[in-house]
Amino acid sequence: MEILAFGVTADEEPLLARAFRDHSEGPHEVRCLDVFLSEDTAPIAAGYEIVSSSVNGDLSGRVLRILAAGGTRMVAQRSTGFNNVDLDEARRLGLTVSRVASYSPYSVAEFAWALAMAVNRRIVRASHRTRDFDFRLNGLMGRDMHGRTAGVLGTGRIGEAFTRIAHGFGMNLLGWDLVPNPACVELGMRYVDKGELFAEADLISLHVPLLDSTHHIVDAAALKAMRDDAVLVNSSRGGLIDTEALVTELRAGRFTGVGLDVYEAEAGLFFTDRSLEAVADDTLARLVTFPNVVVTSHQAYYTQDAVGQIIATTVRNVADYMAGRRSENTLVPDAA
Ligand code: NAD
Numbered sequence: 001m002e003i004l005a006f007g008v009t010a011d012e013e014p015l016l017a018r019a020f021r022d023h024s025e026g027p028h029e030v031r032c033l034d035v036f037l038s039e040d041t042a043p044i045a046a047g048y049e050i051v052s053s054s055v056n057g058d059l060s061g062r063v064l065r066i067l068a069a070g071g072t073r074m075v076a077q078r079s080t081g082f083n084n085v086d087l088d089e090a091r092r093l094g095l096t097v098s099r100v101a102s103y104s105p106y107s108v109a110e111f112a113w114a115l116a117m118a119v120n121r122r123i124v125r126a127s128h129r130t131r132d133f134d135f136r137l138n139g140l141m142g143r144d145m146h147g148r149t150a151g152v153l154g155t156g157r158i159g160e161a162f163t164r165i166a167h168g169f170g171m172n173l174l175g176w177d178l179v180p181n182p183a184c185v186e187l188g189m190r191y192v193d194k195g196e197l198f199a200e201a202d203l204i205s206l207h208v209p210l211l212d213s214t215h216h217i218v219d220a221a222a223l224k225a226m227r228d229d230a231v232l233v234n235s236s237r238g239g240l241i242d243t244e245a246l247v248t249e250l251r252a253g254r255f256t257g258v259g260l261d262v263y264e265a266e267a268g269l270f271f272t273d274r275s276l277e278a279v280a281d282d283t284l285a286r287l288v289t290f291p292n293v294v295v296t297s298h299q300a301y302y303t304q305d306a307v308g309q310i311i312a313t314t315v316r317n318v319a320d321y322m323a324g325r326r327s328e329n330t331l332v333p334d335a336a
Contacts, residue, residue, distance in 0.1 A: 001028050003076075003318060004045050007054030007271070008032035012307060019311045025319040036271070039063055046070035050318055055079035055298070056271055059097075061089035068093040074321045076314050081237075082331055083210065090332040097332040098317035102157065103301070103309035109161030111261060111300035112205050112235040118294050119257025120145070120203075120231050125291060139291075143202070143229075143256065146170040151201025153194065153217065154208030154236065155181040162205055163187060174201055177208075198225040203233070210237035220245035229256045235300040238264035243283050250290045257292045261300045270297040 005016060013032045020028040030052075035041045037057035043066060045051045051072050053059060059075065064086060067075065074096040077085065082099050090097045118124055121142040129135070150166035151174045152159045163173055163184045173189035175181070180191045194217070198204065204226065208214045218232070218241040226232065232255060234241055243264055249255065263270070265281060279285045288295050301307070317329050326335065 001050065001322075002048070003028055003030045003050045003052060004048040005030050005032050005052040005078075006035060006037040006041065007057055007078075008034060010034075012311070015308065015311050016314075019315045020318075023315050023319060025323065026315075028318070037063060039066065042066035043070065045072050048072055050074045050076065050321070052076040052078055052314060052318075054271075055081065055084075056267060057084065059085040059090075061086040064089050064093055064095060068095060074098075074318070076317050076321075077331075078310050078314050081209070085331065087332055091334070095332060096321050096330070098314075098321065098327075098329045099331055100310045100313040100317075101328050103313070104303065104306040105157035105161045107303040107306035108158045108207075108235050108300040109165060110303075111296075112158075112162055112207075112233050112259075113165050115235065115259025115261060115294055115296070116203055116205065116231055116233050116257075117145075119233075119259045119292060122257075124294055145203065148172070148202040149174060149200055151176070151197040151204045152184075152189070153177075153197065153204065153206045155184045155189070156207065158236075159205075159207035160184055162207060163189060166203075171203070194222070195225060198222050199227070201230065202227065203231045205233045206236045206240050208236060208240065210239045215239050216242045218242065218246070220248070223249045223254075226255070228254050231255070231257045231259070233259040235259075235261040238262040238266050243287065247283060247286050250287075250293065255292060257294070258290075259294050259296075260287070261296045262298055263287075263295065266298060 008016060016030055016032060020026055020030045037053040039062055042063045045067050051067060053075060077099045080100055085097060122140040126140050146169055149172040152163050153176050155175045155177045160181050160183055166173060167187045173187060174197045175184055175189040175191045176194045176197050223245055287293055320327050
């Protein structure tokens with residue numbers, strides 16, 4: 001069978017092709033497209049029973065209806081989050097929808113640390129300077145992490161991996177979560193209310209999912225509560241931070257550094273090349289001009305290990321669908 005995969009990077013294409021070809025219940029062919037699944041691109045899937053979509057694909061009701069009308073019966077989402085999938089409509093249409101319930105938390109936790117240290121130690125500025133043969137140090141002074149306090153919002157799989165690294169740096173550990181993680185407690189983490197975490201932490205890293213209850217969890221008041229010299233890192237979801245409020249604080253000269261791998265208006269922008277277009281997003285344009293801010297485009301998960309696991313699970317999900325099996329990755333149909 002030939003499967004159609006949307007939103008595949010050139011890095012991923014050979015990995016995906018090999019995984020489908022070599023699978024014990026295969027072989028299957030895969031046609032890879034770099035365009036993302038959307039209302040405009042969904043008609044390409046006509047005649048494909050199985051379609052795979054990337055993290056930023058649009059799986060709204062309208063798109064699912066176009067897919068179903070074209071004969072698609074199964075959608076294999078290549079990400080953990082599924083807030084972009086209209087599950088009710090998928091049920092009504094009788095589609096099977098799968099996701100990748102888990103993959104390497106180290107990919108994201110290590111990247112969050114890369115952002116934290118890049119802004120703390122001014123790595124991007126320093127690199128720009130040396131490329132210009134400007135070898136002065138002025139303005140590049142950072143701070144030791146050892147002995148300082150890390151505040152981790154959300155101590156699930158990624159938050160725990162982030163905490164282990166913070167522990168390795170010799171930091172004091174503050175956590176905030178609905179449920180304390182015993183592994184973090186064992187490392188010495190003290191669970192506090194989020195007001196205390198914002199006020200006390202030298203480094204704040206966000207690892208809660210985006211839900212109604214966590215939307216703009218870092219709002220104007222939270223930002224004001226933070227230390228002027230705090231480092232703030234978001235590698236979870238852009239909607240956790242009120243970006244306009246963040247820009248206001250940055251304009252006032254606050255924060256040692258802010259590292260953002262996600263942005264609340266990233267949909268339709270991140271993962272695409274807009275370098276030759278007029279910039280339409282004033283907030284993002286302002287954000288990237290601050291010398292103490294580093295923005296990356298949702299690449300925290302993008303390691304050989306995590307992408308390999310995502311692909312292997314996606315191929316297994318397709319095999320499960322073909323064999324009529326359900327797994328922890330099956331979103332629709334619901335468990336009997
Ligand atoms: P997880 O489910 O293991 O952990 C999430 C933690 O948040 C849990 O401990 C949970 O108790 C806590 N939590 C949930 N709702 C909460 C609430 N309302 N208030 C307080 N705590 C709450 O998830 P994970 O694998 O650690 O992933 C965390 C997030 O990282 C994901 O939701 C996703 O948004 C993000 N992520 C980003 C990338 C990237 O490439 N940037 C990749 C993967 C995941």
